[in-house]
Amino acid sequence: MIQIDHVTKRYGETTVVDDVCLSIPKGGVTSIIGANGAGKSTLLSIVSRLLPSDSGSVTVDGLDVATTPSGKLARRLAVLRQENHMSVRLTVRELVAFGRFPHSGGRLTSHDLDLVDEAIGYFELTDLADRHLDQLSGGQRQRAYVAMVLCQDTDYVLLDEPLNNLDMRHSVQMMRRLRRMADEFAKTVVLVVHDINFASCHSDTIVAMKNGKVIAQGDTAAMMSPDVLREVYDLDIDVHDLSGHRIGVYFS
Amino acid sequence: MTTRTVQVTATHLPPASAGAFRDARRRERRTLAVLVVVAAAVLVGFCTIGLVGNWEYALGIRLRKVATMIVVGYAIACSSVIFQTVTGNRILTPGIMGFDALFVLIQTLIVFFSSGLALTAADPRLLFAGQVVTMVVFASALYRWLFGRRSRDLYVLVLAGVIFGTLFSSLSSLASRLINPNDFVVLQDTLFASFNQVDPGLLLLSVLLMPAMTAWAARLFARLDVVALGRDHAIGLGVDHSSVVNQALVAIAVLVSVSTALVGPITFLGLLVANLARQLTGTYRHRVLVPAAGLVSVIVLLGGQLVLEQVFSLNTALSVIINFAGGVYFIALLVRESRR
Numbered sequence: 118m119i120q121i122d123h124v125t126k127r128y129g130e131t132t133v134v135d136d137v138c139l140s141i142p143k144g145g146v147t148s149i150i151g152a153n154g155a156g157k158s159t160l161l162s163i164v165s166r167l168l169p170s171d172s173g174s175v176t177v178d179g180l181d182v183a184t185t186p187s188g189k190l191a192r193r194l195a196v197l198r199q200e201n202h203m204s205v206r207l208t209v210r211e212l213v214a215f216g217r218f219p220h221s222g223g224r225l226t227s228h229d230l231d232l233v234d235e236a237i238g239y240f241e242l243t244d245l246a247d248r249h250l251d252q253l254s255g256g257q258r259q260r261a262y263v264a265m266v267l268c269q270d271t272d273y274v275l276l277d278e279p280l281n282n283l284d285m286r287h288s289v290q291m292m293r294r295l296r297r298m299a300d301e302f303a304k305t306v307v308l309v310v311h312d313i314n315f316a317s318c319h320s321d322t323i324v325a326m327k328n329g330k331v332i333a334q335g336d337t338a339a340m341m342s343p344d345v346l347r348e349v350y351d352l353d354i355d356v357h358d359l360s361g362h363r364i365g366v367y368f369s
Numbered sequence: 370m371t372t373r374t375v376q377v378t379a380t381h382l383p384p385a386s387a388g389a390f391r392d393a394r395r396r397e398r399r400t401l402a403v404l405v406v407v408a409a410a411v412l413v414g415f416c417t418i419g420l421v422g423n424w425e426y427a428l429g430i431r432l433r434k435v436a437t438m439i440v441v442g443y444a445i446a447c448s449s450v451i452f453q454t455v456t457g458n459r460i461l462t463p464g465i466m467g468f469d470a471l472f473v474l475i476q477t478l479i480v481f482f483s484s485g486l487a488l489t490a491a492d493p494r495l496l497f498a499g500q501v502v503t504m505v506v507f508a509s510a511l512y513r514w515l516f517g518r519r520s521r522d523l524y525v526l527v528l529a530g531v532i533f534g535t536l537f538s539s540l541s542s543l544a545s546r547l548i549n550p551n552d553f554v555v556l557q558d559t560l561f562a563s564f565n566q567v568d569p570g571l572l573l574l575s576v577l578l579m580p581a582m583t584a585w586a587a588r589l590f591a592r593l594d595v596v597a598l599g600r601d602h603a604i605g606l607g608v609d610h611s612s613v614v615n616q617a618l619v620a621i622a623v624l625v626s627v628s629t630a631l632v633g634p635i636t637f638l639g640l641l642v643a644n645l646a647r648q649l650t651g652t653y654r655h656r657v658l659v660p661a662a663g664l665v666s667v668i669v670l671l672g673g674q675l676v677l678e679q680v681f682s683l684n685t686a687l688s689v690i691i692n693f694a695g696g697v698y699f700i701a702l703l704v705r706e707s708r709r
């Protein structure tokens with residue numbers, strides 16, 4: 118379980134994460150939604166110990182992320198940030214293999230290599246595996262980064278906008294994969310998504326943030342209501358039942 | 370903890386990574402082997418070509434020069450590669466950021482403030498130890514001040530490096546003018562060091578220090594590979610980023626001290642050899658990059674000196690030529706970076 122306890126983060130005078138308390142149960146897919154600047158990425162960075170909070174605490178399976186050795190946490194929790202840039206030149210295969218570092222410390226076992234190959238295959242990167250990252254399209258690169266994070270094979274996976282730059286087919290594939298990780302392997306997946314319909318179709322729980330606060334959370338069906346969505350986005354969204362899913366329509 | 374895989378049947382492919390990584394390792398080994406052969410050839414050439422007269426005596430002098438160049442070359446190469454990794458940058462090196470000028474300033478100030486205390490008459494090795502410790506402290510402070518905030522602009526950093534380098538050298542020359550003449554003699558010996566004029570005691574100490582420094586740095590290599598991905602990726606992959614950076618800084622400060630104490634600043638050598646090594650090996654792995662850069666460095670120093678002495682019969686300091694070539698390369702890198 119991820120337990121977020123009164124977490125606050127300020128930049129100067131502005132509070133970007135405001136006294137957030139949240140618990141994310143073990144197993145299942147949780148989507149975090151909210152407008153630009155709501156504080157989603159900041160919260161995710163604090164949970165994944167990339168950013169220190171000003172006050173409050175976060176524990177993962179009872180381990181305080183601020184004090185637990187980074188290496189121990191990396192075998193339990195993997196994180197993908199919204200923006201990824203590297204100054205070092207790597208091939209896709211080398212990048213994905215880095216996902217095994219927490220387990221193998223740079224010496225890849227045959228088990229590690231199997232996981233690397235599997236991730237590369239699943240994300241349809243096989244033909245691109247020996248290309249350098251700067252020779253890929255935006256969506257291909259995004260898939261490579263996600264492949265690295267999933268290669269870490271941790272119980273908890275935090276992904277900040279994993280669907281960035283992906284076409285529809287690859288978005289659906291990505292979400293299916295996350296769903297299956299939760300269903301078949303009891304993993305806990307937390308992701309930030311902007312497309313509420315992806316959140317609706319693939320997650321168990323939705324958490325909505327606004328102005329640094331969690332303003333609503335609950336199971337997907339309850340959260341996919343026009344009232345809640347209006348509150349979150351300041352936008353009128355029609356919600357329809359379509360092929361067994363709650364679908365929001367907000368295009369016109 | 371579960372370590373099972375999500376099995377995918379539709380797109381399952383035969384394992385390709387094992388082969389790809391094996392090929393990559395083989396290429397790295399081949400490049401290193403070629404560099405070793407070239408370095409050995411240059412070394413033999415340097416020791417034997419044009420040896421006349423009392424050859425035992427002449428060979429002794431040359432061997433001392435060879436030892437100096439190996440120590441200095443390796444120190445500069447190793448510190449530059451690690452510095453580039455830690456700063457996430459292929460253009461900055463300790464030399465460019467004014468670290469060796471800082472060491473010269475520390476040397477000067479220690480002599481300056483210790484005059485009258487008869488410290489200058491103390492064991493030069495003790496003095497060197499004091500300088501190194503001071504260097505570790507101040508170099509770490511300088512690093513933190515320059516790179517402490519996230520994502521600094523490259524050009525601001527380059528400018529800061531140039532300004533600090535100039536500032537440190539001006540302060541050194543100011544202080545050395547204020548020193549009393551007796552102490553200045555001591556200082557002069559240390560400050561005007563070159564490949565032809567190396568303190569034998571210091572050289573011996575450095576030769577002994579090198580394996581220890583190599584072992585200290587080598588422990589960090591695997592983690593430095595991850596640090597090269599950037600702070601957030603490194604932490605995400607379980608590397609204690611700040612601890613690795615701190616240890617790397619200690620190594621860099623000691624290595625810069627050793628090379629600067631022996632032969633003085635060679636600002637652009639590090640940039641040249643670190644990037645050449647990256648290009649020749651095409652790898653991100655420090656286990657390969659650091660030895661490769663060290664070998665390139667030794668080849669450049671020994672080969673350069675050999676060509677200077679034997680072909681052009683010049684006695685110009687090699688560092689002048691290296692700084693010229695390195696400086697041109699530096700500007701080319703900056704221009705290329707600005708076009709992106």
Ligand SMILES: Nc1ncnc2c1ncn2[C@@H]1O[C@H](COP(=O)(O)OP(=O)(O)OP(=O)(O)O)[C@@H](O)[C@H]1O
Nearest residue numbers: 128133134151152153154155156157158159160199
């Ligand atoms: N380093 C920083 N300094 C000052 N303000 C910052 C900093 N980083 C983020 N902020 C501010 O914090 C707020 C929350 O940012 P955050 O990145 O968490 O938003 P987000 O919900 O992820 O938005 P998006 O959907 O656009 O990714 C924003 O208003 C942003 O301007």
Ligand SMILES: [Mg+2]
Nearest residue numbers: 157158159199
């Ligand atoms: Mg964000």
